[in-house]
Amino acid sequence: MAVTQLSDAERRLWLRLYRSENVGPIAFRQLLQRYGTAQAALDALPDLANRGGKRGFRAFAEADAAREIDILGKLGARLIAACEPDYPGLLREAEDAPALIAAIGHAHIWSKPSVAIVGARNASFNGLRFAEDLARDLGDAGLCVVSGLARGIDTGAHKGALATGTVAVMAGGVDVCYPPENKGLYDRIAQAGALISELPPGISPQARHFPRRNRIVAGMTLGTIVVEAALRSGSLITARLAGEYGREVFAVPGSPLDPRAKGTNDLIRSGATLIETAKDVLDVVLRRSLAEPSNGREESPVKNSNIMEKDTEAARAAVLERLGPVPTDVDEIVRECQLSAPAILAALLELELAGQLERYPGNKVAKRA
Amino acid sequence: MAVTQLSDAERRLWLRLYRSENVGPIAFRQLLQRYGTAQAALDALPDLANRGGKRGFRAFAEADAAREIDILGKLGARLIAACEPDYPGLLREAEDAPALIAAIGHAHIWSKPSVAIVGARNASFNGLRFAEDLARDLGDAGLCVVSGLARGIDTGAHKGALATGTVAVMAGGVDVCYPPENKGLYDRIAQAGALISELPPGISPQARHFPRRNRIVAGMTLGTIVVEAALRSGSLITARLAGEYGREVFAVPGSPLDPRAKGTNDLIRSGATLIETAKDVLDVVLRRSLAEPSNGREESPVKNSNIMEKDTEAARAAVLERLGPVPTDVDEIVRECQLSAPAILAALLELELAGQLERYPGNKVAKRA
Numbered sequence: 001m002a003v004t005q006l007s008d009a010e011r012r013l014w015l016r017l018y019r020s021e022n023v024g025p026i027a028f029r030q031l032l033q034r035y036g037t038a039q040a041a042l043d044a045l046p047d048l049a050n051r052g053g054k055r056g057f058r059a060f061a062e063a064d065a066a067r068e069i070d071i072l073g074k075l076g077a078r079l080i081a082a083c084e085p086d087y088p089g090l091l092r093e094a095e096d097a098p099a100l101i102a103a104i105g106h107a108h109i110w111s112k113p114s115v116a117i118v119g120a121r122n123a124s125f126n127g128l129r130f131a132e133d134l135a136r137d138l139g140d141a142g143l144c145v146v147s148g149l150a151r152g153i154d155t156g157a158h159k160g161a162l163a164t165g166t167v168a169v170m171a172g173g174v175d176v177c178y179p180p181e182n183k184g185l186y187d188r189i190a191q192a193g194a195l196i197s198e199l200p201p202g203i204s205p206q207a208r209h210f211p212r213r214n215r216i217v218a219g220m221t222l223g224t225i226v227v228e229a230a231l232r233s234g235s236l237i238t239a240r241l242a243g244e245y246g247r248e249v250f251a252v253p254g255s256p257l258d259p260r261a262k263g264t265n266d267l268i269r270s271g272a273t274l275i276e277t278a279k280d281v282l283d284v285v286l287r288r289s290l291a292e293p294s295n296g297r298e299e300s301p302v303k304n305s306n307i308m309e310k311d312t313e314a315a316r317a318a319v320l321e322r323l324g325p326v327p328t329d330v331d332e333i334v335r336e337c338q339l340s341a342p343a344i345l346a347a348l349l350e351l352e353l354a355g356q357l358e359r360y361p362g363n364k365v366a367k368r369a
Numbered sequence: 370m371a372v373t374q375l376s377d378a379e380r381r382l383w384l385r386l387y388r389s390e391n392v393g394p395i396a397f398r399q400l401l402q403r404y405g406t407a408q409a410a411l412d413a414l415p416d417l418a419n420r421g422g423k424r425g426f427r428a429f430a431e432a433d434a435a436r437e438i439d440i441l442g443k444l445g446a447r448l449i450a451a452c453e454p455d456y457p458g459l460l461r462e463a464e465d466a467p468a469l470i471a472a473i474g475h476a477h478i479w480s481k482p483s484v485a486i487v488g489a490r491n492a493s494f495n496g497l498r499f500a501e502d503l504a505r506d507l508g509d510a511g512l513c514v515v516s517g518l519a520r521g522i523d524t525g526a527h528k529g530a531l532a533t534g535t536v537a538v539m540a541g542g543v544d545v546c547y548p549p550e551n552k553g554l555y556d557r558i559a560q561a562g563a564l565i566s567e568l569p570p571g572i573s574p575q576a577r578h579f580p581r582r583n584r585i586v587a588g589m590t591l592g593t594i595v596v597e598a599a600l601r602s603g604s605l606i607t608a609r610l611a612g613e614y615g616r617e618v619f620a621v622p623g624s625p626l627d628p629r630a631k632g633t634n635d636l637i638r639s640g641a642t643l644i645e646t647a648k649d650v651l652d653v654v655l656r657r658s659l660a661e662p663s664n665g666r667e668e669s670p671v672k673n674s675n676i677m678e679k680d681t682e683a684a685r686a687a688v689l690e691r692l693g694p695v696p697t698d699v700d701e702i703v704r705e706c707q708l709s710a711p712a713i714l715a716a717l718l719e720l721e722l723a724g725q726l727e728r729y730p731g732n733k734v735a736k737r738a
Contacts, residue, residue: 126624126626130624130625130626252624252625253622253623253624253625253630253634253637253643254622254623254624255495255499255621255622255623255624255627255630256499256621256622256644256645256646257495257499258624261622261624262645265622265643265645268622268637268643269642269643269649273638274622274634274637274638274643275625276625276631276634277625280638
């Protein structure tokens with residue numbers, strides 16, 4: 001994605017497109033790539049959804065977009081599009097990066113090499129202190145510390161890095177402090193660091209929002225550090241996403257007798273880097289930070305002009321016939337259908353816009369129940 | 370090394386050769402291979418040492434060997450040579466395996482798949498209990514547990530496996546219980562398990578004996594498990610040797626705030642397998658136990674008849690000129706000297722017997738100070 005500053009009008013069109021029904025981050029990118037501008041994509045939406053099997057599709061209204069931007073302005077928040085220079089550079093490279101984020105505070109802070117520190121909400125006293133000390137040491141070494149403002153480890157991480165730079169990625173709207181008892185910390189981060197969210201302001205976080213928040217935490221950082229996590233903990237999702245994005249995964253070990261170490265020990269067994277000190281993290285992350293390319297990732301070449309309606313019709317039928325509720329690799333679908341990749345991708349986009357299909361990380365899709 | 374039962378007379382000759390001055394385990398193997406029998410090697414010793422630069426070399430006296438065997442008999446101990454069927458099979462494959470071990474107790478016990486459990490002498494209460502439980506679980510699963518009868522983790526490991534089978538490798542003579550407070554455990558292992566040593570009876574352990582004992586612990590087992598170890602702990606030597614022998618290395622993780630976990634966390638970072646339960650060990654060890662070949666390792670073909678005295682003379686000079694006090698790979702010496710490998714190996718053997726050269730694990734040698 002080419003990095004360019006948008007006009008306010010263009011940014012509003014981006015927001016309309018991103019907030020339109022069934023337009024997820026991946027569909028957004030494909031639409032933008034196929035139609036060149038958000039306006040052209042908005043114009044094409046009803047027809048695409050219609051082809052996917054949905055009648056009467058209506059894009060997100062201009063007035064609603066204007067109202068959201070107005071509310072954000074009153075909150076002191078900025079809307080930053082994925083193509084804009086202030087957008088977190090590493091996040092832009094994630095395939096399912098939000099098309100837009102709302103940010104309160106210092107949006108320049110994540111231009112430093114960033115790491116995520118996440119972990120158990122019911123952290124031990126030692127774990128909490130460890131997270132805070134680690135965040136302070138990493139901050140002192142020049143890193144920005146990203147976390148999710150949750151209870152426990154997240155709270156420790158933000159506190160430790162308040163003086164040097166920390167970003168809280170909110171699970172709900174950027175103005176909704178969750179958990180409520182972290183309001184004091186929320187305010188201090190707004191002053192000294194940054195708060196971001198891809199959701200509209202006013203939205204209270206629900207269960208399904210947390211994994212989506214976690215992907216932003218993993219996606220905007222060079223690596224994710226897990227400090228204390230039981231098995232099947234949300235932090236392990238963040239770690240898995242970091243791995244899928246090709247980022248570093250770090251875990252703090254613990255005694256087998258400590259249930260809060262089950263998840264981190266398991267991560268280490270699965271290949272995460274065992275860390276005990278900030279230096280262990282810095283050794284890996286700063287080397288990586290120097291090696292990381294600053295330009296965006298390659299986009300797959302899907303040109304509108306190459307796709308004929310009869311091709312996508314055949315592709316839609318083939319995809320619908322084969323696709324079930326189990327997430328399937330898009331590459332595998334292309335292979336199995338023996339149709340051109342652009343036709344399949346176009347068909348998937350249409351089905352997605354029509355609400356028939358769901359995207360999953362790692363370039364996978366499933367039929368909606 | 371071909372597996373064969375020795376006569377009492379042959380075993381006494383093995384003991385004489387092994388107890389002769391400057392004859393370490395590697396020299397012993399080379400001598401036996403070159404001269405075919407212990408008697409022939411004993412006959413050749415003075416001349417070889419003389420060529421290496423030492424006058425008046427005397428082999429270990431027959432009467433002294435007879436006396437040692439007599440004492441062992443009175444202690445209820447057996448002497449087992451590396452070529453004999455009762456010798457631990459995996460230990461036989463280690464390049465620096467003792468030519469003979471003295472054993473008290475049930476010498477068949479190590480024919481089960483064996484693992485070592487070692488660790489900190491100043492173990493925590495949790496570490497101690499963990500070692501005991503782990504040993505019990507591994508014993509119940511059919512494994513023999515090997516350790517060093519030291520305070521702390523070793524003690525816990527032996528206790529846990531008393532009912533199922535445990536071997537204590539002594540740092541001094543097989544009859545010398547160290548530390549003294551483990552006399553009760555020593556007696557119970559003598560009854561229910563086995564005690565072994567490569568040193569003559571009556572020898573009190575000294576600092577230099579511990580790493581040599583540790584190589585036996587690592588050498589006779591499929592893998593070494595380290596439960597709690599500070600940095601620069603003796604258990605880490607056992608783990609390193611296990612790695613050098615190509616065996617598994619397991620380590621129990623711990624909190625970065627626990628100094629007793631520094632060594633084990635460090636091992637994990639260096640590639641050791643993180644374990645939390647007996648199952649984690651069994652998954653690896655039993656698979657390996659099935660894959661492990663039962664026959665001995667290949668010996669390098671060094672034939673006496675091929676080596677001319679003038680070749681070894683040139684080789685001795687070349688080796689002495691180049692070798693310093695830093696351990697150097699024998700293969701590198703062969704490459705650098707540009708002389709035949711058999712001549713170099715013969716020269717190294719002569720220099721070793723003459724006390725001019727010291728062997729190190731991993732096929733390395735250094736000049737003696």
